[in-house]
Amino acid sequence: MRGIAAHWRLIPQRYNLVGTKCSNCGEKFFPPRVICPNCRRAGDIEEFRFSGEGRVYSYTVIHVPPDGFEFQKPYILGIIELAEGPRILSQIVDCKPEDVEIGSRVEKVFRKVIADGSEGIIRYGYKFKLKDPKEKPRRL
């Protein structure tokens, strides 16, 4: 039952990749920042919705997962470079480890991330899938 309020507050981020952007220097942030590290006090932060498009910056295959993810192993955990700049950590689904390459184009999908046992809430959020599983990516 822990962290329901925290999850609830993060729903816009987790469901829709809602971050922020500094309209002074143009940098975009995910997770959202309230102060622009470039412009400091001169920064002007506003809400920004990421498109959900990106590329695989790096990835690893998890064989010894944490609690709650045991039955998904082996699964792919990637660092996704979003088209708008920020890099985020996310599962890459609907493919096998050998299908993923650094540079593969990905897009966001809506999935169950973890459930708090059989009685708790189900936490949904973004994961990513390959945009074109047959694509041979250009190297970054």
Next chain:
Amino acid sequence: MGYGVYLPKYRIKVGEIAKVWGMDGERVSKSLIINEKTVPSLDEDTATISVEAARNALEHAGIDAKDIGAIYVGSESHPYVVKPTATIVAAAIDAVEDLTAADYEFACKAGTAAIQSCMGLVDSGMIEYGLAIGADTSQGRPGDALEYTASAGGAAYIIGKKDTLADILDTYSYTTDTPDFWRREGMDFPSHGARFTGRPAYFKHVISAAEGIMERNDKKPEDFDYVVFHQPNGKFPLNAAKTLGFSKEQLETGMLIPNIGNTYSGATPLGLAAILDKANKGDLILAVSYGSGAGSDAFIIEVNGRNEEKRNMKKVRDYVDRKEYIDYSLYVKYKGKLKGVVLQK
């Protein structure tokens, strides 16, 4: 108006299931007219399928999600018993907060019931657009006949008056209290009246609803370009079409069961989407759902020119063709059927 669909990527062949139970796969396939069915991944459920279908529908309609005034999700496999799926969809498409939302349940016809509710709200001027979804990740008891057909998938429709792709000319429902199929609170798998599911249940309701709406609108089977019926197996819709006087050609386009199985609340909406993917200006469609318990919703739909101008790029066919086969042991795990372990389901 727009529509969107979603099917999970994984498939299991009927033969693979038959092997486990010592049945002849080819014979089962032939008698049910089904080759394979969709299987949701461990992290997919009715909510995730609904969200993907709804996002596709919004993209197709090209409207602002904030203009949606109502969201209804029809399913018999809502992830929570108490806590609506519709609010998860509302948040995930960013339609919150100025709207009404609810979940519907009526076995396999909850999705078409959602369409009817949206029609009423739109027609009365209470809302500008309504979002109606039919989606399921249905379960069949291992070894039961339903295990060969129960699958997962969904479709979403945006109902409105402006810039429609097709116009619903009429809807008519036929409802009785018929206990052909049920699942009690807390039970994992449904029970059914086996042979009782045919004549007094499926056929009586589908045929009465189809005849009722045709009579009311002075239409005959030959006036329609396409027809889609609920598809619990491949045989039932074929027989219903035959009884009513529809040809195989009229039925073909919306018959998805052979390659995806019975998507329950998703079945009639998905079949209709497959027809809209192809239909041209002036085409007339008859759609008849069926939900056990029991009732049928019938719709007469006329396609207009905007359907061709604004063709849906995420076609049912693309989702049907996007597939990866799994064996029975993985299937058991994906469906969360293992006893004694709490799978993430």
